[in-house]
Amino acid sequence: MYGKEEQRQLYVRSKEYLEGDLTLPPAEQLPELRSLLRYHEWRYYVGDDPVISDFEYDQLYKQLEALEAEHPDLVTADSPTQRVGSDLTGEFESVPHLVPMLSLGNSYNPDDLAEFDRQVKRMLNMDEATPIAYAAEPKFDGGSIALVYENDRLVRAATRGNGVLGEEITHNARVIKSIPLTAAFSRYGLHRVELRGEVVIRKDRFAVMNEARAAAGLALFANPRNTATGGLRMKSPTEVADRNLEAFIYSFGYGTDEAGNDAVQALGTHTHALDILTALGFKVPTAGFERIQSPDITAAAAFCKQWEGQREDYPYEIDGMVVKVDDLILQERAGYTSHHPRWAIAYKFAARQATTTLLGVEYQVGKIGTITPVAKTEPAALAGVMISSVSLHNEDFIREKDLRLGDKVLLERAGDVIPYIVKPLAELRDGGEQPIVWPLTCPINRTDVEVPLVRAEGEAAWRCPVCVCGAQNLQRIIFHVSKVAMDIDGMGRRYVEQFYELGWLHTIVDVYRLPYDQIATLEGFGERSSENLRRSVETAKRNPLWRLLHGLSIHHLGKKASQLLAQHVDHVLDLADWSEAQFLNIKDIGPTVATNVMEYFANPLHLTQLRELEELGVNVRPTDEDRPAAEVTEGPFVGKTMLFTGSLQQLSRKEAQEKAKAAGARIVSAVSGKLDVLVVGEKPGSKLKKAGALGTVRVLTEAEFLALI
Ligand SMILES: NC(=O)c1ccc[n+]([C@@H]2O[C@H](COP(=O)([O-])OP(=O)(O)OC[C@H]3O[C@@H](n4cnc5c(N)ncnc54)[C@H](O)[C@@H]3O)[C@@H](O)[C@H]2O)c1
Numbered sequence: 001m002y003g004k005e006e007q008r009q010l011y012v013r014s015k016e017y018l019e020g021d022l023t024l025p026p027a028e029q030l031p032e033l034r035s036l037l038r039y040h041e042w043r044y045y046v047g048d049d050p051v052i053s054d055f056e057y058d059q060l061y062k063q064l065e066a067l068e069a070e071h072p073d074l075v076t077a078d079s080p081t082q083r084v085g086s087d088l089t090g091e092f093e094s095v096p097h098l099v100p101m102l103s104l105g106n107s108y109n110p111d112d113l114a115e116f117d118r119q120v121k122r123m124l125n126m127d128e129a130t131p132i133a134y135a136a137e138p139k140f141d142g143g144s145i146a147l148v149y150e151n152d153r154l155v156r157a158a159t160r161g162n163g164v165l166g167e168e169i170t171h172n173a174r175v176i177k178s179i180p181l182t183a184a185f186s187r188y189g190l191h192r193v194e195l196r197g198e199v200v201i202r203k204d205r206f207a208v209m210n211e212a213r214a215a216a217g218l219a220l221f222a223n224p225r226n227t228a229t230g231g232l233r234m235k236s237p238t239e240v241a242d243r244n245l246e247a248f249i250y251s252f253g254y255g256t257d258e259a260g261n262d263a264v265q266a267l268g269t270h271t272h273a274l275d276i277l278t279a280l281g282f283k284v285p286t287a288g289f290e291r292i293q294s295p296d297i298t299a300a301a302a303f304c305k306q307w308e309g310q311r312e313d314y315p316y317e318i319d320g321m322v323v324k325v326d327d328l329i330l331q332e333r334a335g336y337t338s339h340h341p342r343w344a345i346a347y348k349f350a351a352r353q354a355t356t357t358l359l360g361v362e363y364q365v366g367k368i369g370t371i372t373p374v375a376k377t378e379p380a381a382l383a384g385v386m387i388s389s390v391s392l393h394n395e396d397f398i399r400e401k402d403l404r405l406g407d408k409v410l411l412e413r414a415g416d417v418i419p420y421i422v423k424p425l426a427e428l429r430d431g432g433e434q435p436i437v438w439p440l441t442c443p444i445n446r447t448d449v450e451v452p453l454v455r456a457e458g459e460a461a462w463r464c465p466v467c468v469c470g471a472q473n474l475q476r477i478i479f480h481v482s483k484v485a486m487d488i489d490g491m492g493r494r495y496v497e498q499f500y501e502l503g504w505l506h507t508i509v510d511v512y513r514l515p516y517d518q519i520a521t522l523e524g525f526g527e528r529s530s531e532n533l534r535r536s537v538e539t540a541k542r543n544p545l546w547r548l549l550h551g552l553s554i555h556h557l558g559k560k561a562s563q564l565l566a567q568h569v570d571h572v573l574d575l576a577d578w579s580e581a582q583f584l585n586i587k588d589i590g591p592t593v594a595t596n597v598m599e600y601f602a603n604p605l606h607l608t609q610l611r612e613l614e615e616l617g618v619n620v621r622p623t624d625e626d627r628p629a630a631e632v633t634e635g636p637f638v639g640k641t642m643l644f645t646g647s648l649q650q651l652s653r654k655e656a657q658e659k660a661k662a663a664g665a666r667i668v669s670a671v672s673g674k675l676d677v678l679v680v681g682e683k684p685g686s687k688l689k690k691a692g693a694l695g696t697v698r699v700l701t702e703a704e705f706l707a708l709i
């Protein structure tokens with residue numbers, strides 16, 4: 001019905017009208033707006049596949065309405081404001097409704113409802129101060145249905161069609177269990193009635209159906225509304241039965257007694273009419289829960305707001321609420337336009353779908369270097385917020401949806417769920433769309449070195465194995481500042497995490513350029529602690545080299561190996577030029593450490609980091625503590641192993657150990673058959689006992705030890 005290029009044009013023009021930057025004479029705007037609305041009605045009703053949001057459609061509609069109000073001479077009978085959108089497909093026989101099935105006017109907030117209330121009163125020549133009672137109930141989002149009962153039997157069911165003619169679907173309605181085939185209308189003096197209702201599918205049943213379809217390899221249903229309207233039009237009633245359809249009945253459209261006189265108004269109120277339908281066995285919004293009778297518009301508005309908040313928890317899809325003048329006689333007096341009743345109005349919830357243009361893709365790096373593509377879009381209003389970034393999850397998502405740069409895309413955001421792209425509107429493409437090329441190398445990396453991404457088998461995510469922005473850095477930083485590595489006093493995991501969250505720490509390099517003035521302003525900090533932290537960091541900069549090496553988190557490079565390497569270089573970057581043989585030449589360094597250290601230093605990103613550390617004043621050369629004590633060949637303890645236990649009185653443990661080493665001893669950590677000398681201070685404890693039991697250990701007091709050296 002519409003060609004591809006034509007559809008694209010209609011879409012682009014619609015967005016231009018919505019932007020509101022058109023200055024055309026009304027005589028040109030009017031026919032164009034009408035043709036735009038007709039196109040969107042076709043997409044929405046016939047295709048069940050709209051290309052703009054309901055809110056946008058309503059805005060275009062309002063533009064047309066306003067223009068027509070200014071230029072009544074230019075109103076045409078076929079204008080979308082003068083009739084309801086048609087869902088006639090031509091696949092079923094059309095039948096005339098007993099009373100036209102109309103649309104509803106729209107409101108979006110309590111102010112709109114207050115305005116509606118004033119209009120109703122003006123129409124009824126009522127005083128503004130006199131309250132009108134309203135009924136309010138959910139606006140079910142499914143397919144409209146009209147049910148005709150004669151002599152208490154269901155004789156016909158039809159879709160809304162174009163409002164005047166509907167499509168006859170009686171066979172399909174008969175298999176919907178919530179539609180009674182017989183109902184005792186005669187008890188209320190009703191001989192012939194036409195009921196109005198909405199056919200829907202419960203959200204959980206919809207989900208189960210789709211799971212089953214996925215398991216069977218069938219195409220998934222797009223959404224419950226779509227599935228319900230499609231379900232009504234199935235060719236075979238058994239297929240209809242499979243869809244778990246239900247029908248909510250929300251009013252009498254028509255009702256006469258045996259003589260053909262109106263018998264509906266006698267029911268008094270809309271509320272009472274629904275109570276009767278409930279009693280007759282129809283599925284009707286439950287009084288007190290799904291519907292209320294409110295004394296005035298304010299209470300009705302509050303009920304609408306309440307439902308907007310609980311919409312997600314409700315088992316059925318609703319796109320708003322409907323507020324109706326409760327008194328049936330007042331309804332009749334207020335009357336109808338050719339498009340909607342003047343006594344009712346829809347209170348629309350914020351649209352959960354929107355269409356917009358995909359402008360570009362950016363990449364984020366998450367935990368363990370996972371690369372997440374993020375779509376950048378033209379800003380779009382979605383469920384009450386402006387959206388311009390939408391996660392694309394991973395490469396497969398982009399590929400499966402066949403997303404391209406420049407695509408018009410359908411966005412959705414339901415409840416707390418993060419917004420996502422439902423699909424591109426492929427039929428609106430003009431050929432200028434560009435493929436999204438998945439990066440082979442890390443897109444985050446800010447250096448000029450390319451880092452290939454990796455994707456583990458069976459995983460959807462690509463990862464940057466060394467990403468400088470990756471959250472794996474968080475763990476590295478925590479280790480880097482810890483006691484065993486750089487031992488930065490007062491910085492622990494908690495602060496690292498906090499600073500990381502604040503964006504101050506990305507890599508270990510940032511540890512040495514923290515914003516202390518800002519830290520001072522953090523809750524629980526203050527000038528003093530900030531200054532203390534700064535001092536700890538400054539102290540750590542003078543650490544022996546082995547601590548830095550250990551703090552690089554190189555796989556398998558422990559404290560001992562770090563110390564050994566620190567002894568054998570003049571500058572940490574010397575290691576970048578080392579061959580495997582050079583590593584293996586060092587006693588106690590094996591091939592595993594060699595490989596890992598070589599891999600680390602082969603990565604230019606790491607070299608950049610080390611240079612940055614050096615520029616920031618971090619020591620990158622061996623200190624005295626790193627240097628091996630010159631081989632001691634003379635002294636009282638040459639070739640002996642030694643251990644200290646208990647508390648020493650004259651020397652600190654560390655001093656004693658240094659002196660022992662200078663006297664040729666090698667310090668060990670445990671009592672064993674290999675221990676030669678045990679020096680005991682006060683309260684020696686179990687080590688002395690153990691040494692005594694061995695009988696091979698020479699035991700010295702602190703004084704004896706001092707005398708010997
Ligand atoms: N996105 C698009 O391109 C596009 C195009 C056309 C229409 N639309 C949407 O459809 C609307 C117009 O469609 P419409 O004419 O079907 O109107 P509508 O859906 O806004 O309101 C009328 C319908 O509401 C249903 N309804 C559900 N619960 C009801 C209740 N408790 N009481 C009364 N009616 C109830 C009825 O089936 C009735 O036909 C637009 O405002 C727009 O939101 C969107």
Ligand SMILES: [Zn+2]
Pocket residue numbers: 365442443444445451464465466467468469
């Ligand atoms: Zn990276």
